[in-house]
Amino acid sequence: MLRTIVLLALPGVAPFEFGVICEVFGVDRSDSGGPTFDFTIATADPGAVRTSLGFDMIIPSGLDVAASADLIAVPAHAMESVDERYLSVIRAAEARGAWVLSVCSGAFALAQAGILEGRKSTTHWMYAEKLAANFPGTVVDPDVLFIEDRHVVTSAGTAAGIDAALHIVRKELGAGAANVIARRMVVPPQRDGGQSQYIETPVKAECADSFAAIAEWMLANLSAELTVDQLARRALMSSRTFARRFRADMGTTPAAWLNRQRLIRAQQLLEESDDSLEQVARLSGFGTASVMRHHFVKMLQVSPQAYRRAFGLRLAS
Incomplete structure (x- = not known):
């Protein structure tokens, strides 16, 4: 059962990715029927932790709180050598079968801890080549939002961390729990981990609008047999053009x-x-x-x- 969550605040932590973890796991949504987590932020040396934007956060808890956590989360951080104390926490969590989650460059801490060895992984596409070159024991996919490999989840930059965190909630607590969190955060309840990190070519506004309308219609007609030809006719496009533009706009194929x-x-x-x-x-x-x-x-x-x-x-x- 996913109950105890510990977020590791490493030096140079990125505030947005840090906030993503706090927002998913640190907010009490029990009044909306959502799950409640025992959420703690921890750092190796309690006190002031400098962020990537130059301001400090005061973190009172040390790493001892992570000893029995069900999930250890590592947001983006400075990618130089990571303090061995953090690496020990990450290794211990993986060894006892707990979830380990990284957001963006947080994957480098997981790699330095050795737990990506023999696993598939991802990170922000800008850092993917560096991760693959420095840690050849992991297979890095630069074109996905997140990857789960045996309870270790690595995600791409910024908002992809939301998708990865909700994926873990869904796996442990079900779609209903994940949907409550997503609804309160005003984000999609589920984006496929294999979806592209970025859209190849921005489409014109009228095309984006048409795909929003088509997607809404598809959701309202899930029980019907929906083909690309049928969807293309509704969008007033050829089937080939529809399939190509849908993937460019939505990050995945219609099917x-x-x-x-x-x-x-x-x-x-x-x-x-x-x-x-x-x-x-x-x-x-x-x-x-x-x-x-x-x-x-x-x-x-x-x-x-x-x-x-x-x-x-x-x-x-």
Whole structure:
């Protein structure tokens, strides 16, 4: 169970990435039905910690609070040699099976601790080549928002940290909990980790507007059979142009985006209703329980039945 969160404030910590972790895990949203975490910020030498923007933050807690944390989070920081005391905390967390999360250049601390060895990872695309060159034992993907590899989650720059943090909440506490946090933060409840870090070519405003309208229509019609040809006609484009511009604007293909939204809908139905698996599959647009199971196992590494046992009963209790 994800309860105790410790954020490591390293020297040169970036305020935005630091704030992302605080916002997801440090705000009490129990009044909205959201989860409550035991959240602590820790540093090696309690007191003033200089940020990347030149001002100090006063951090009263030392690293001893991290000994039994369920999640250790490392936001962006100065990439030079990291104090061994932080590295020991990161290694200990990985060794006991806790979650370890990095945002942006926070991946360099994880790499220096040795826990990215033999794992896939990512970081901000500007630093990806440096991470790969300095730590050849990790396979660095510069074109994704985040990667999870055996409870170690590395994410790209700035807002990608929100996606990575919500991914962990969703894995541990279910889609409903993640959606409450996302709704309060006014961010999308789920962006696929494999989505591109940046949009290749900005599209004209009228195209962006049309994709927003198409996306809204797709969400309202998840149970229908939606093809690229059908969507392209609604957008008044050729199928080829629609597919190309959708990926440029949304960061992923129409099919991948649609499957992700159907998965979210199925998760919500499994958590909040007692509909049969066939009913859930039909309402979410997967059609049959067997097709839905395929997507659950592929994307979540768990069957719909196991997901409902883990999260449906928890909400009911």
